[in-house]
Amino acid sequence: MKTGFCLRNAQVNQMLKIVTVSAEGELGRRIRDLGLIPGTECKVIGKAPLKDPVALRLKDFTLTLRNSEADHITVAALED
Amino acid sequence: MSSSLLVALAGQPNCGKSTVFNMLTGARQHVANYPGVTVEKKTGFFSLGDMRVELVDLPGTYSLTSYSLEERVARDFLLNDNPGVVIDVADASNLKRNLYLTIQLLEMEVPTVVALNMMDVATRRGQSVDIAKLEQLLSVPVVPTVAKKGEGKEAVRIAVEHAHAEKTVAPFVVDYGPLESRIDEISAMLAGDPTLGAQYPVRWLAVKLLENDHEAEVLLRRVHSAPQGVLDAVVLARAGFLEGEGRDIERHIAYARHAAAGRIAREVVAVEEGRGRSLSDRADRFICHRFLGPVILVLILLALYQVSIVFGGWLAAEVWPLWGGIETFVSDMLPAAGFAEDPLVRSLGEWVVKSMTAILNYLPIFLLLFAFIAAMEDSGYMPRMAFILDRLFRRFGLHGQSTLPMILGGVYVGGCAIPGVMATKAIPDERARLATILIVPMMNCLAKVPLYLILIDAYFPQMGGLAMFFIATVTLFMALPVAKALSLTILRKKEQAPFIMEMPPYHVPTMGGVARRSIERTWLFVKKIITVVAAVAVVIFVLINFPGLSDTRRAHYAAEEKAAIDAFMVEVDKTEYKGVITHDDVLGIILFDEALRQAKVGVTDQAVSDTINERFDTANPVYSAVVRRQGDSGRTLNRELRKVVSVRKQLRREMRTERFEGSFLGVVGRAIEPVTQYAGFNWRINIALLSAFAAKENSAATLGAIYGIDGSGQSVEESMKQEEAGFTPLHALALMLFMALYPPCIPTSIMVRHQSNSTKWMMFSIGYQSLLGLLVATLVFTGGSMLALSGFQAMWAFYALCVAVTVVMAMIPSREEARAASEDGKEPCKENCS
Numbered sequence: 001m002k003t004g005f006c007l008r009n010a011q012v013n014q015m016l017k018i019v020t021v022s023a024e025g026e027l028g029r030r031i032r033d034l035g036l037i038p039g040t041e042c043k044v045i046g047k048a049p050l051k052d053p054v055a056l057r058l059k060d061f062t063l064t065l066r067n068s069e070a071d072h073i074t075v076a077a078l079e080d
Numbered sequence: 081m082s083s084s085l086l087v088a089l090a091g092q093p094n095c096g097k098s099t100v101f102n103m104l105t106g107a108r109q110h111v112a113n114y115p116g117v118t119v120e121k122k123t124g125f126f127s128l129g130d131m132r133v134e135l136v137d138l139p140g141t142y143s144l145t146s147y148s149l150e151e152r153v154a155r156d157f158l159l160n161d162n163p164g165v166v167i168d169v170a171d172a173s174n175l176k177r178n179l180y181l182t183i184q185l186l187e188m189e190v191p192t193v194v195a196l197n198m199m200d201v202a203t204r205r206g207q208s209v210d211i212a213k214l215e216q217l218l219s220v221p222v223v224p225t226v227a228k229k230g231e232g233k234e235a236v237r238i239a240v241e242h243a244h245a246e247k248t249v250a251p252f253v254v255d256y257g258p259l260e261s262r263i264d265e266i267s268a269m270l271a272g273d274p275t276l277g278a279q280y281p282v283r284w285l286a287v288k289l290l291e292n293d294h295e296a297e298v299l300l301r302r303v304h305s306a307p308q309g310v311l312d313a314v315v316l317a318r319a320g321f322l323e324g325e326g327r328d329i330e331r332h333i334a335y336a337r338h339a340a341a342g343r344i345a346r347e348v349v350a351v352e353e354g355r356g357r358s359l360s361d362r363a364d365r366f367i368c369h370r371f372l373g374p375v376i377l378v379l380i381l382l383a384l385y386q387v388s389i390v391f392g393g394w395l396a397a398e399v400w401p402l403w404g405g406i407e408t409f410v411s412d413m414l415p416a417a418g419f420a421e422d423p424l425v426r427s428l429g430e431w432v433v434k435s436m437t438a439i440l441n442y443l444p445i446f447l448l449l450f451a452f453i454a455a456m457e458d459s460g461y462m463p464r465m466a467f468i469l470d471r472l473f474r475r476f477g478l479h480g481q482s483t484l485p486m487i488l489g490g491v492y493v494g495g496c497a498i499p500g501v502m503a504t505k506a507i508p509d510e511r512a513r514l515a516t517i518l519i520v521p522m523m524n525c526l527a528k529v530p531l532y533l534i535l536i537d538a539y540f541p542q543m544g545g546l547a548m549f550f551i552a553t554v555t556l557f558m559a560l561p562v563a564k565a566l567s568l569t570i571l572r573k574k575e576q577a578p579f580i581m582e583m584p585p586y587h588v589p590t591m592g593g594v595a596r597r598s599i600e601r602t603w604l605f606v607k608k609i610i611t612v613v614a615a616v617a618v619v620i621f622v623l624i625n626f627p628g629l630s631d632t633r634r635a636h637y638a639a640e641e642k643a644a645i646d647a648f649m650v651e652v653d654k655t656e657y658k659g660v661i662t663h664d665d666v667l668g669i670i671l672f673d674e675a676l677r678q679a680k681v682g683v684t685d686q687a688v689s690d691t692i693n694e695r696f697d698t699a700n701p702v703y704s705a706v707v708r709r710q711g712d713s714g715r716t717l718n719r720e721l722r723k724v725v726s727v728r729k730q731l732r733r734e735m736r737t738e739r740f741e742g743s744f745l746g747v748v749g750r751a752i753e754p755v756t757q758y759a760g761f762n763w764r765i766n767i768a769l770l771s772a773f774a775a776k777e778n779s780a781a782t783l784g785a786i787y788g789i790d791g792s793g794q795s796v797e798e799s800m801k802q803e804e805a806g807f808t809p810l811h812a813l814a815l816m817l818f819m820a821l822y823p824p825c826i827p828t829s830i831m832v833r834h835q836s837n838s839t840k841w842m843m844f845s846i847g848y849q850s851l852l853g854l855l856v857a858t859l860v861f862t863g864g865s866m867l868a869l870s871g872f873q874a875m876w877a878f879y880a881l882c883v884a885v886t887v888v889m890a891m892i893p894s895r896e897e898a899r900a901a902s903e904d905g906k907e908p909c910k911e912n913c914s
Contacts (some may be wrong), residue, residue: 004223010125016586020486026147026578027580029145029147029334030142030147030577032300032334032335032338033142033143033180033334034328035176035338036580037231037334037335037338037418038335045361045364046368047370048370048467048468048470048660049370049373049374049468050471051471052471053470053471053480053582054468055364055368057361059176060173060174060175061174061177061178061581061582061583061585062360062361062585063580063581063582063583064365064466064576064579064580064581064583065348065579065580066580068577068896068900069578069579069580071593079840
């Protein structure tokens with residue numbers, strides 16, 4: 001596994017694994033409630049016309065988040 | 081013996097909760113709000129043997145922390161209303177995430193039945209769920225359902241009955257690992273209090289307190305005899321844990337719950353390899369595509385516009401005879417009309433009914449709009465729309481989900497602010513939601529269009545199309561900067577919510593579901609609006625009709641009335657009807673004439689027309705002879721009658737204008753003239769604008785009343801130009817812009833109050849738009865006059881100004897963005913995490 005980088009900088013369709021989630025308070029709760037916790041596998045499946053927000057695919061569902069929210073999440077690329 | 085049982089329905093968003101609700105309760109539903117908040121509370125009923133079950137639909141939430149309003153509402157209900165049983169709807173195709181909520185429900189120690197919904201979707205994706213195993217792991221009954229098809233209804237009912245009969249709850253215990261000792265410590269302190277221990281689940285409260293949950297703290301202070309001791313212990317425990325484990329407790333608890341959910345899901349779900357939700361993913365490749373996405377979005381919105389406004393407008397016209405029929409019916413019931421003045425009961429009654437039919441007229445449009453929205457909601461397109469437009473709208477302090485309210489309000493031409501404001505409910509972000517509520521009334525609703533058309537026809541006849549384009553699009557360039565300005569100033573301190581949200585898989589909406597929701601919402605709207613409109617109509621009626629004419633003016637009109645009738649009688653006495661038709665018959669003949677015309681409205685068939693004629697002939701042969709020009713005398717008298725009718729109309733118009741001018745509203749109109757003259761409005765225009773507050777159509781109608789549309793055969797445009805000789809296109813432009821920014825009409829204001837849950841915001845909404853409208857109209861009129869611009873030049877100068885302001889406003893960063901930007905340089909990605 002390579003070193004972690006910010007989710008904002010992830011490539012579309014790159015397989016990722018969440019390394020850390022640093023958000024506090026309400027945002028942190030929302031991110032956790034949706035199941036974005038360290039160890040979760042995901043991939044960016046698309047970006048909106050102005051490159052923000054991004055659509056993130058988890059195992060069973062898709063969610064969207066703004067880049068400002070993605071900044072709180074670091075990921076690592078999965079080799080496959 | 082019959083008894084009753086309260087059952088709550090909980091579940092995450094997009095798990096098919098409302099379908100389960102409909103499956104269990106059928107048509108027996110009641111929609112209201114939870115007390116004090118704008119969260120909708122749906123209640124339904126069904127019977128279980130001889131037991132009456134009240135089913136309450138809780139808001140869909142991912143979790144039961146108390147942060148968002150929905151979660152707070154759901155949790156308060158579970159805690160304080162003591163439901164006998166909770167049905168937890170879980171999406172079988174998304175079990176792991178759904179179990180996260182299930183676990184929290186079980187921790188609250190309420191008797192729970194899990195309805196494992198969307199089994200068909202799970203099967204289609206190659207997932208199978210071991211129900212027996214899941215029941216064993218959770219130690220609560222689990223019922224597989226496909227609510228969409230009504231499968232599992234009976235099983236859920238039986239499970240609820242059993243859960244209620246058994247009553248005992250085996251709490252589900254999540255292993256919190258290193259936190260357990262601290263939970264035990266706090267639990268012991270809580271259990272020591274006799275009332276608390278009996279009323280609330282102790283372990284749950286201990287976990288909540290350790291999670292630093294504010295509501296739990298409030299609860300503790302209320303029920304515990306010595307809360308401070310417990311809270312001190314909690315603070316110590318939190319600090320100790322953070323130091324010992326290197327991560328805060330909230331995070332640790334969430335991870336432990338997710339781990340438990342994941343463990344259970346792994347044990348019960350078997351997945352066939354290579355099958356995902358590929359269809360939705362493939363659709364998203366186009367629908368959320370960077371270039372195709374916006375194109376598809378525009379096409380969908382065009383379809384929405386076409387169906388609801390264009391087709392709905394046609395439908396409204398088709399349905400109109402029904403409302404017209406009601407108006408006629410009420411008119412018939414009321415005391416008959418007089419010659420120059422009608423009895424008060426009649427004019428008031430007609431006014432109130434007309435105010436209501438004016439709104440009811442939009443009913444077909446609302447039904448279609450609501451159906452379209454319901455279909456869009458059910459299909460899963462809404463979050464995609466927010467996804468595509470969020471970045472753009474965010475620049476103006478709005479939200480991706482502000483799109484729909486603005487479309488409904490009439491972002492181009494033709495919408496209605498009422499459903500627009502209603503639709504802001506979906507916006508999770510308080511600041512963006514209020515900003516949207518405040519700008520939706522600035523859109524071009526259908527009722528503003530008649531005034532635009534009159535003014536454009538009268539003052540921009542050569543450039544009608546361009547002028548219409550101007551007013552249709554300039555509103556957006558006024559609304560966006562205003563939204564940004566509001567969110568940078570008075571809305572600055574309002575809470576913002578994270579955007580992060582689920583994009584559920586696409587569903588094909590069902591006809592039944594869409595129809596049900598559309599009718600439900602329309603009915604809610606009718607109930608809410610109509611009663612208020614009727615009440616307000618009475619007030620407005622008084623304001624524009626009283627104190628009324630003085631006795632001398634009345635005598636003057638009475639004399640004119642007598643002169644006209646006398647002249648007619650002179651002619652009567654020259655014919656064979658001398659002595660048959662008397663003074664008292666004249667009004668009768670006029671009303672007879674009106675009734676005949678009314679009866680023939682829309683009749684094209686000669687045979688039908690003949691029957692009507694016959695009916696009137698037998699009803700009163702003498703009147704009929706005059707009205708239907710039978711014989712020489714009939715023809716002569718008919719000619720004379722036309723003159724009387726024309727005098728009557730003239731008198732009525734003059735009296736109405738005079739009454740208006742002298743009315744309370746007229747006095748106000750004159751009083752504000754010194755201010756409004758800079759915007760180019762004289763007191764007559766002021767009256768028309770003031771009367772529009774009840775409903776915007778009134779502006780055109782009042783202008784019609786002031787300038788007189790009846791009798792002369794002139795259009796409002798012509799008579800307006802004639803009577804307002806000093807009016808220039810610049811006046812018209814200022815007036816159009818004022819109308820665009822006009823404060824929300826009364827039904828919309830009520831909706832604003834309802835959605836913002838505050839009278840203050842409603843008053844603000846009315847106040848700021850009046851001021852802004854006056855300011856813009858003054859700027860355009862006075863500015864245009866000083867620069868000696870023509871109306872057309874001023875129009876495009878203003879347009880350019882608005883676009884420029886919009887672009888500038890888009891560049892100004894919000895408070896949060898500014899802060900983020902200053903941090904960005906130092907620390908591009910926050911990394912100090914667990």
